[in-house]
Amino acid sequence: xxxxxxxxxxxxxxxxxxxxxxxxxxxxxxxxxxxxxxxxxxxxxxxxxxxxxxxxxxxxxxxxxxxxxxxxxxxxxxxxxxxxxxxxxxxxxxxxxxxxxxxxxxx
Amino acid sequence: xxxxxxxxxxxxxxxxxxxxxxxxxxxxxxxxxxxxxxxxxxxxxxxxxxxxxxxxxxxxxxxxxxxxxxxxxxxxxxxxxxxxxxxxxxxxxxxxxxxxxxxxxxxxxxxxxxxxxxxxx
Numbered sequence: 450x451x452x453x454x455x456x457x458x459x460x461x462x463x464x465x466x467x468x469x470x471x472x473x474x475x476x477x478x479x480x481x482x483x484x485x486x487x488x489x490x491x492x493x494x495x496x497x498x499x500x501x502x503x504x505x506x507x508x509x510x511x512x513x514x515x516x517x518x519x520x521x522x523x524x525x526x527x528x529x530x531x532x533x534x535x536x537x538x539x540x541x542x543x544x545x546x547x548x549x550x551x552x553x554x555x556x
Numbered sequence: 557x558x559x560x561x562x563x564x565x566x567x568x569x570x571x572x573x574x575x576x577x578x579x580x581x582x583x584x585x586x587x588x589x590x591x592x593x594x595x596x597x598x599x600x601x602x603x604x605x606x607x608x609x610x611x612x613x614x615x616x617x618x619x620x621x622x623x624x625x626x627x628x629x630x631x632x633x634x635x636x637x638x639x640x641x642x643x644x645x646x647x648x649x650x651x652x653x654x655x656x657x658x659x660x661x662x663x664x665x666x667x668x669x670x671x672x673x674x675x676x677x
Contacts, residue, residue: 450618481661481662483656483662483663483664485601485663492651492653492667492668492669492670493601493651493664493667494667495656495663495664495665497663498656498657498662498663498665499661499662502662504656504663504665505665536600536601538601538603538663540660540661540662540663541661543603543606543615544603544615544617544618545591545603545606545660546602546603547600547601547602547603548600549600550600
């Protein structure tokens with residue numbers, strides 16, 4: 450099973466600041482990595498797939514990069530609605546696994 | 557509107573059974589694989605089962621293999637999860653989700669609202 454680690458666990462930032470979230474896989478997943486946003490009481494929302502492609506309707510301030518084992522989600526300028534938990538998911542091998550999440554909260 | 561709606565959750569005793577349903581609408585259902593994903597309180601999501609559009613490919617996570625069975629009825633635009641021998645650690649919100657762009661490599665783009673399963677005596 451591929452294990453994903455995410456850092457930091459919590460990121461405290463102000464609106465307008467840049468957020469950089471990291472996801473590392475225990476073995477290569479090629480580009481088959483997705484990022485999700487989840488708010489309390491809601492299902493996860495797909496942001497990025499195939500490491501760098503924005504899902505339908507996702508604002509341009511969200512971008513993804515990386516390949517192999519190291520990936521990054523960047524939010525260029527935080528909006529109030531972006532404060533949430535973010536998960537990465539590897540889609541390369543079954544079982545598809547998620548990281549433990551990064552909480553982006555308001556500083 | 558593209559939509560997935562789960563039902564069938566509830567409170568069950570350890571060792572009991574439940575059958576979850578996922579009703580789809582607004583897209584060509586038989587061309588998309590569907591997953592069941594669960595999320596225990598305070599934890600990250602966990603993919604527990606996958607079924608392809610024609611039911612030819614089925615996967616289970618180790619944590620549920622031998623106890624849970626996934627199936628689908630394309631005539632009814634529905635996917636099911638039969639859960640037997642339930643344990644306390646199966647307590648979670650259960651989501652069904654659609655594979656993005658019809659492939660399992662690109663994440664899940666449509667999710668249901670979730671149904672809560674609580675296993676407790």
